[in-house]
Every structure is written in structure tokens, then in C-alpha cells.
Amino acid sequence: MSDIILDKQFEDRIEAGEVIEPKDRMPEKYKKQLVRMISQHAHSEIVGMLPEGNWITRAPSLRRKMGLLAKVQDEAGHGLYLYSAAETLGVDRQELLEQLLYGNAKYSSIFNYPTLSWADVGVIGWLVDGAAIVNQTMLAKCSYGPYARANLRICKEENFHKKQGFEIVATLADGTPAQRKMVQDAVNRWWWPSLMMFGPPDDDSPNSPQLMRWKVKLKSNDELRQRFVDLTVPQAIAVNITLPDPELKLNEEAGHWEFGKIDWNEFFDVIKGKGHMNQERMNARRKAHEDGAWVREAALAYAGKQKSVAEIA
Numbered sequence: 001m002s003d004i005i006l007d008k009q010f011e012d013r014i015e016a017g018e019v020i021e022p023k024d025r026m027p028e029k030y031k032k033q034l035v036r037m038i039s040q041h042a043h044s045e046i047v048g049m050l051p052e053g054n055w056i057t058r059a060p061s062l063r064r065k066m067g068l069l070a071k072v073q074d075e076a077g078h079g080l081y082l083y084s085a086a087e088t089l090g091v092d093r094q095e096l097l098e099q100l101l102y103g104n105a106k107y108s109s110i111f112n113y114p115t116l117s118w119a120d121v122g123v124i125g126w127l128v129d130g131a132a133i134v135n136q137t138m139l140a141k142c143s144y145g146p147y148a149r150a151n152l153r154i155c156k157e158e159n160f161h162k163k164q165g166f167e168i169v170a171t172l173a174d175g176t177p178a179q180r181k182m183v184q185d186a187v188n189r190w191w192w193p194s195l196m197m198f199g200p201p202d203d204d205s206p207n208s209p210q211l212m213r214w215k216v217k218l219k220s221n222d223e224l225r226q227r228f229v230d231l232t233v234p235q236a237i238a239v240n241i242t243l244p245d246p247e248l249k250l251n252e253e254a255g256h257w258e259f260g261k262i263d264w265n266e267f268f269d270v271i272k273g274k275g276h277m278n279q280e281r282m283n284a285r286r287k288a289h290e291d292g293a294w295v296r297e298a299a300l301a302y303a304g305k306q307k308s309v310a311e312i313a
């Protein structure tokens with residue numbers, strides 16, 4: 001059967017809402033888009049361990065330290081689910097990691113901002129995990145089975161992350177004047193970058209039209225961004241925190257919070273590598289990878305030994 005007929009059959013399956021599985025026939029471009037997106041997502045989870053990991057030794061109590069340790073470990077797990085999902089498309093995990101460490105693979109812009117105070121840990125859980133949940137709840141229903149299932153599991157854990165973050169924010173917001181000032185300062189720094197996580201505006205998002213046709217994305221970047229704002233503003237009001245946008249206004253008729261202009265020059269600078277922390281994040285990842293070489297070697301040697309024992313037996 002010709003590729004044109006096979007591609008039409010694929011489009012019909014997507015149209016009918018069927019889930020595509022690894023052994024199904026799929027157009028090369030669908031596969032390529034998925035590998036791009038899933039690998040960027042996996043890299044984001046792994047690089048995303050760094051800003052908060054930075055605070056594990058300085059968490060203010062044993063309870064906070066345990067919560068943060070668990071969260072950072074969860075992010076590592078998310079990276080592994082996602083690399084596994086990418087591998088179902090025939091790519092090699094090692095190759096993807098090399099593109100991150102020594103090539104120019106992208107990861108989320110948000111992780112190129114510094115974590116300056118303990119309040120940043122709370123605000124990341126609230127806003128960054130909150131934004132990730134809005135995006136990933138949609139991806140948990142995407143057309144590619146392994147990616148949808150990975151996102152379903154990730155969302156369950158991210159919900160816990162968001163709750164622990166919001167609890168830190170609420171505690172600080174209800175604390176001493178110094179704690180209130182610290183948490184407000186963190187919100188002021190993380191609000192706009194969190195809105196940028198959803199990607200460029202719809203009319204400047206080259207991948208969206210095709211991804212939406214293939215039901216990889218079920219909602220556009222701007223639709224998700226608006227949903228996040230609508231969910232988050234009432235939460236900020238509930239804990240008496242100000243969001244740093246004088247143009248925030250409830251449009252009662254539309255049922256949406258209108259918000260001010262995002263600085264897209266800042267976003268594009270960050271994804272081009274010119275953010276505050278791009279260099280430091282990549283240096284930390286490379287060092288961790290190189291320092292961990294002996295663990296991979298030992299695991300391979302152990303696996304080889306097990307194999308030869310099995311062969312003798």
C-alpha cells in the first residue's frame with residue numbers, strides 16, 4: 001500500500017480518537033515531533049531537579065527536607081518514564097542525553113532562573129508544578145499511548161508537589177513580615193517566567209498546528225496559559241499574595257482573568273541560552289553525568305556477569 005493511503009488511514013485513526021501504540025504504523029513526521037517533544041520534556045524534568053535540589057541541605061526543618069527530597073527524586077523518576085516513552089519510538093536514550101549535555105537540545109526555559117531564597121522552593125511547587133499540571137493533564141489524553149500514560153502518572157505526583165509548594169507559600173504568607181516579604185519577592189520573580197512555560201503565543205508557535213491536528217496537543221499554548229492564570233489568581237487572593245501584573249483584571253462576561261503583556265524577548269533570549277543560569281545548569285548536569293560514569297560501568301559489568309551466569313546455567 002502506498003504511503004499516501006497509509007498516511008490517510010493514520011489520519012482517520014487520529015480523527016476517530018484512537019490511541020497510537022509503538023508497533024502501529026505512523027508517519028515519520030509524527031514520530032519526529034513526538035521524539036522532539038518527549039525528549040525536551042524528559043530533559044526538563046532532569047534539569048528541573050537542580051533549582052530545588054540546591055535547597056535540600058538548607059530546608060528549614062526535617063519535615064520540609066523530607067518533602068523536598070521526595071519531590072526532587074520524583075522529578076528524576078519523571079525523566080526516566082519519559083526517556084522510556086521516547087525509546088518506544090526507536091531512539092536511543094544515550095543519544096538523547098548526549099544531545100542535552102553536549103549538543104543543543106532544549107529543556108524548559110523556567111529552569112534557567114535562580115532559586116534565591118527558601119520561598120522560591122514553595123513558589124516553584126505552586127507555580128511551576130501548577131503550570132506543568134495544566135499542560136500535562138492535557139498531554140495525558142494525547143494520541144500517543146506511552147506518552148499519555150507517562151503523563152498520567154506524572155500528574156498524580158505533580159499534584160502532591162503543587163500542594164506541598166502551596167503549603168509553604170501559605171505558611172510564609174501568614175508568617176512574620178520578613179517571611180511575607182520573602183515569599184512576595186519570590187512570586188514577583190517567578191510569575192512571568194511561569195507564564196512563559198506554555199511556549200510562545202499561538203500565532204508564533206510553529207509546531208502547534210501539526211501537533212493539534214494529530215491530537216498530540218489538545219489545547220493551544222494560549223488556551224493553557226489562560227487556564228493557568230484563571231486557576232492561579234484566586235489561589236493568590238486566598239493567601240493574600242499580589243501577582244506582579246497591574247493589568248490583571250477579571251472579565252466577568254468571558255469568565256477569564258485578563259493579564260498584561262509577556263516579555264517574549266526575555267523568553268527567546270532564555271531559550272537561546274542567554275538566561276541567568278543556562279551555563280551553570282548545563283555544567284552541573286555534565287559534571288553529574290561524568291561523575292556517575294563509574295555507576296553505569298558497574299551496572300553494565302554486573303548485568304554482563306548475570307548474563308554469563310545465566311548462560312552457564
Ligand code: FAQ
Pocket residue numbers: 036037040041042044045048049075106107108109110124128129132135196197198199200204205206207208211221271
Ligand atoms: N522552554 O512551536 P512551539 C516541569 C520551544 S516539566 C523552552 O510552541 P511546542 C516539571 C519549542 O520547543 C516542563 N523551549 O513548541 C517540573 C520550539 O522549539 P523547537 C516541561 C520552549 O512544542 C516542575 C519553539 O520554542 N514540560 O516543569 C518552551 O508546540 C518543577 C517553538 O514553540 C514539557 O516539556 C519553553 N517553555 O510547544 C520539574 C511538556 N516553549 O523544538 C521540576 C511537553 C516552547 O521547534 C520542577 N511539551 N519552546 O526547536 C509541550 O507541551 C510543548 O513542547 C510546549 C511547547 C508547550 C513546551
